[in-house]
Amino acid sequence: MRDATADPAALSAALLDWYDRHARALPWRVGPAERKAGVRPDPYRVWLSEIMLQQTTVAAVTAYFHRFTRLWPSVDALAAAEDGAVMGEWAGLGYYARARNLLKCARVVTGEHGGVFPDDHAALLALPGIGPYTAATISAIAFDRPETVMDGNVERVVSRLYDIHTPLPAAKPELHALARALTPAQRPGDHAQAMMDLGATICTPRSPACGICPLRDPCAARAAGTAPLLPRKAEKKAKPVRQGSVYIARRADGALLLERRPDKGLLGGMLGWPGSDWGERVEEAPPVAAQWQVLPGEVRHTFTHFHLILQVRHAEVEAGSAPERGAFLGQDAFRPSDLPTVMRKAYDLWRSGAAHGPGRAD
DNA sequence: GACCCGTGGTG
DNA sequence: TCACCAAGGGT
Structure with missing residues (x-):
């Protein structure tokens, strides 16, 4: 040719x-x-x-x-x-x-x-x-x-x-x-x-x-x-759908509970909200004891090899509460732009709901 | 070679 | 809406 x-x-x-x-x-x-x-x-x-x-x-x-x-x-x-x-x-x-x-x-x-x-x-x-x-x-x-x-x-x-x-x-x-x-x-x-x-x-x-x-x-x-x-390419595998949940805890002084993800694996080394593993249907204990509230809506995100549907939960926690995972990051030290996109989406879902206050229709 | 690893733009 | 795509590397 x-x-x-x-x-x-x-x-x-x-x-x-x-x-x-x-x-x-x-x-x-x-x-x-x-x-x-x-x-x-x-x-x-x-x-x-x-x-x-x-x-x-x-x-x-x-x-x-x-x-x-x-x-x-x-x-x-x-x-x-x-x-x-x-x-x-x-x-x-x-x-x-x-x-x-x-x-x-x-x-x-x-x-x-x-x-x-x-x-x-x-x-x-x-x-x-x-x-x-x-x-x-x-x-x-x-x-x-x-x-x-x-x-x-x-x-x-x-x-x-x-x-x-x-x-x-x-x-x-x-x-x-x-x-x-x-x-x-x-x-x-x-x-x-x-x-x-x-x-x-x-x-x-x-x-x-x-x-x-x-x-x-x-x-x-x-x-x-x-x-x-051209060029022709080998067929790709279909992406499965995984589900999970993340927990956004806010202390009275405005500090947020975040964790540094382990270096290996998905989003390795990045800041994120504590949460469950992502799989068929995973449930996990919250990172800190509180009155957790499921936020209306969900986060949808597509990674290289799977789709993710994420449930977001939020709680206001007491000043002295000791988290089992992660650490509270002060308001002045937290930048939403430090988050990988899927975690940023969870943050945005929470903030958009908070702007309308409790009892929002959707 | 197979699989894992993000995201935003585009048609 | 959704699959495809982009100046790939590590294991």
């Missing part, structure tokens, strides 16, 4: 020419004009952005990237941060193991590499939270190494360029070999970013803009009319 006229050097040249004219301006990016003028990206910012961008859109990442770089302008500054502060700033971005590994990685770079990111693939791969994709991307973008970057964008672009119908993930080795042949010796960093920009703006998952694509002539899927159908 390969187009014999699709010379890799010509493809790469056409792609770089398009990138020079249409590169997205991104907060962590050194654009093609600056790069040609000799400007080099800050490896810390490249690394931070790549971790944030794992399975996450540019639109979602941008505000987080600005906050993180303002609070912690260097890897040394980040390494010195408190765990809770970093987890709180990451709240809402998801995949919280990334934040835990972000801190681990910063502390290794500071403690074992003198605060300087290593510039070789193997050393990068050995760092927490950096896998094959991120190691290759940091090498290419931060150090302009001729690494082959294989993310979801590149898989899509290459599968269409060569009209590959093998479903993912089985197609990965084949796609990687094809992508490697496209990687140029000159400007590999810009090439990697050009592939991603093409995938994000032209060669999109649905209704790709083939008419204005710089690779439309050599593209095999464009010729075959199969571009919108």
Whole structure:
């Protein structure tokens, strides 16, 4: 199915020419004009952005990237941060193991590499939270190494360029070999970013803009009319529905009962309301003795592999009450933005009900 | 390879 | 409303 006229050097040249004219301006990016003028990206910012961008859109990442770089302008500054502060700033971005590994990685770079990111693939791969994709991307973008970057964008672009119908993930080795042949010796960093920009703006998952694509002539899927159908993917399993409950206790002074979740597992390391496990139909004793009231309504939330329906309970507790789980956090120390989204939804449900007082209709 | 791990946008 | 999707990594 390969187009014999699709010379890799010509493809790469056409792609770089398009990138020079249409590169997205991104907060962590050194654009093609600056790069040609000799400007080099800050490896810390490249690394931070790549971790944030794992399975996450540019639109979602941008505000987080600005906050993180303002609070912690260097890897040394980040390494010195408190765990809770970093987890709180990451709240809402998801995949919280990334934040835990972000801190681990910063502390290794500071403690074992003198605060300087290593510039070789193997050393990068050995760092927490950096896998094959991120190691290759940091090498290419931060150090302009001729690494082959294989993310979801590149898989899509290459599968269409060569009209590959093998479903993912089985197609990965084949796609990687094809992508490697496209990687140029000159400007590999810009090439990697050009592939991603093409995938994000032209060669999109649905209704790709083939008419204005710089690779439309050599593209095999464009010729075959199969571009919108690629890449094919293995079927996914259905998500089961789980249920559970959380307890929001407020002390007279306004302090709220919260707990730090264990590092492993769902929402690991994040702040949350004490509650039951989540499963078929779980009931559990409250974290503190009180008159618990079931709030009207429910929280619905979807995780990677299940749907959750959450019942929210609330109680006003006495000043001296000793909780069996969690700890009371003072009004001034509690920021709703520190909560992962599902816990934030529970908080919002309680607050929206409290605003209307008891006896609310729904 | 299989499974676990979040979230918000989108059609 | 809902399934799909996004600059993946760890186990």
